[in-house]
Amino acid sequence: MVPGPGHHGGGRGGAADVRGDVEEPQGLRQGGDQVHVSAPPPAPPAPARPCARGRRCHALDDVLSGSDGARGFCAELAARGYALVELPPRLHALVDDARAASADFFRLGALEKQSVGGFARIGAAYAGYRQDARTGGEFLELRIARTGALVPAPPAAVAHLDAPARELSRTLLALAHRLLAAMAEQLGLRPEVFTELLDAPDGEADAPDGVVHSVLRVCCYPAATPPSLPPSSDAAIADESARAGTFLASSAETARVLFDEHTDSSMVTLSLLDPASPGLQLRVHARDGTPLGACDGGWDAVEASVPHAHCLLVHVGDFVAALTKGHYPAARHRVVREPCDAHAPARVSLPFLARPRPERQLDTRAHEPGVREADAKLLALSQVTCSELRRLFDAFGRRQHVLALEQREQQRRDGARRQRAAAFRLEVLARRLGAPCEGPALSDSELSG
Numbered sequence: 001m002v003p004g005p006g007h008h009g010g011g012r013g014g015a016a017d018v019r020g021d022v023e024e025p026q027g028l029r030q031g032g033d034q035v036h037v038s039a040p041p042p043a044p045p046a047p048a049r050p051c052a053r054g055r056r057c058h059a060l061d062d063v064l065s066g067s068d069g070a071r072g073f074c075a076e077l078a079a080r081g082y083a084l085v086e087l088p089p090r091l092h093a094l095v096d097d098a099r100a101a102s103a104d105f106f107r108l109g110a111l112e113k114q115s116v117g118g119f120a121r122i123g124a125a126y127a128g129y130r131q132d133a134r135t136g137g138e139f140l141e142l143r144i145a146r147t148g149a150l151v152p153a154p155p156a157a158v159a160h161l162d163a164p165a166r167e168l169s170r171t172l173l174a175l176a177h178r179l180l181a182a183m184a185e186q187l188g189l190r191p192e193v194f195t196e197l198l199d200a201p202d203g204e205a206d207a208p209d210g211v212v213h214s215v216l217r218v219c220c221y222p223a224a225t226p227p228s229l230p231p232s233s234d235a236a237i238a239d240e241s242a243r244a245g246t247f248l249a250s251s252a253e254t255a256r257v258l259f260d261e262h263t264d265s266s267m268v269t270l271s272l273l274d275p276a277s278p279g280l281q282l283r284v285h286a287r288d289g290t291p292l293g294a295c296d297g298g299w300d301a302v303e304a305s306v307p308h309a310h311c312l313l314v315h316v317g318d319f320v321a322a323l324t325k326g327h328y329p330a331a332r333h334r335v336v337r338e339p340c341d342a343h344a345p346a347r348v349s350l351p352f353l354a355r356p357r358p359e360r361q362l363d364t365r366a367h368e369p370g371v372r373e374a375d376a377k378l379l380a381l382s383q384v385t386c387s388e389l390r391r392l393f394d395a396f397g398r399r400q401h402v403l404a405l406e407q408r409e410q411q412r413r414d415g416a417r418r419q420r421a422a423a424f425r426l427e428v429l430a431r432r433l434g435a436p437c438e439g440p441a442l443s444d445s446e447l448s449g
C-alpha cells in the first residue's frame, strides 16, 4: 500500500534551496538530466574550520562555489572517503524541525509506529517502519512519491514530521546532486556523470515506479539494554540494512555496536550529526594521513567531535567507489553506544542515502572517449544497470553480514564456555576450601583460568 499525502504540521512550507538564502516554493528546478540549480554568489573561500582531531568542517557555500573549497573537500573525500560540511544558518531550522519531529515519532507507542506500515516493497524500493531484533534499533525509511507525498505518511499524532521530512529529503537530494557534480569535475569528468544516475533533484517528476530511490532513513537507537525481540526473518531487511561488517573485536565491543560496520549501497550518504547523542564512527582509511590506530582502535568517532548539531557528514558509497575505481573510497562506518553509559539518551539520526535509480544504464566508456581503459577515471562498464551493480554490492554485504554473525555467535559461545569454566572452578575451589583435606590445592593458572 502506498499511503497518501500526510498532513502539514509544524514545519515550514516549501523546500529549502540549498544554495541561496531565498526559499523557492518547490525549492529546486529541474529539466532533463542536468542539475539546473543556480550557482551561489561567488565568494572567496573561507578557511576550513578545524574540528577535534584536526578535522575540517568545510563551509557549504565554499564547497558549492566550485573554487578551492570544492577542491579541498574532494581531496578529503579521496583520502578518507568522508568529509564534513557546515550547514549554513538558513538550513538550521529545517534540521532542528526534522530531528524533533523524528524523536516524537519514536516516542509513540509500538502500535502507532507500526500503523505506518512495515518495511515493504514499493516498486523496486523499500519503505516503512522496522525494528532490529538484536539491538532494538528502530528505522523509518521515508521516500518521496511521484505525487510529492511522503511514503509512508507519518501517523496523525506526528503529522508535523511530514513537512520537514519532505523538505529535508528534497534539500539533501539537491545537495547530493551538487556535491556529486563537484566530485566528477574534480576528476576532470563532466558534472553529470554521477548525477544522471540519480532521481532528478525535484524528486517526484522522475519516479516512473512511484518513488524516488534515494531514502531518508530515520533511525532511533535505544538508550540502554535493548529489549529482546523475536528475530526477523525478512530477507529484505538483510538486504537493506543488515549489510553488516566484520572486525568485531570482542564481546564487549559487540554489545556496544548498534549498527555493524558496513558501507552504504549509495552514491553518497549525507548524515546530519549531533554531538549531543553521538554514535556514528568511521573507519580510518589507510590512505588517510592519520595513523590507523590513532582514533579509538582505528575508528574515528566523528559525531562525538563535531562542534554543534548542524554539521553534515558526507561519505562515499559503493557506487561512486566502484565507478571511480576507488579514487573515492567507500566509507566503512558503524554506530556505537557512546558514551557507554546506561543513562545516555536514545540516539535519533537521519542519514540520507542518495541512491541511483535501478533502471539507469551504465555505459561509462562514453564519458571518456579515446581514453585508454587503463588511464580512464571510470570503471569500464557497458550495458550494466544500477540494479545489477547493486546486486553485486548486496551479495558482498550479505556475505560480510553472514561472516559477522558467525563471528558474533562464536564469540558468544566462547564467552559462555569461559563463564561455565570459571563457575566450575569456583565451585571446586569452594568445595576444597570447605573440605581442605580433599585433593591438592589448585595452581594459580587453574584459578585464573
Ligand SMILES: O=C(O)CCC(=O)C(=O)O
Pocket (backbone or CB within 6 Å): 217, 219, 241, 259, 264, 271, 280, 333, 334, 335, 349, 350, 351
Ligand atoms: O544512524 C546512523 O547515523 C547511520 C546508520 C547507517 O549507517 C545506515 O543507515 O546505513
Ligand SMILES: [Fe+2]
Pocket (backbone or CB within 6 Å): 262, 263, 264, 333
Ligand atoms: Fe550506513
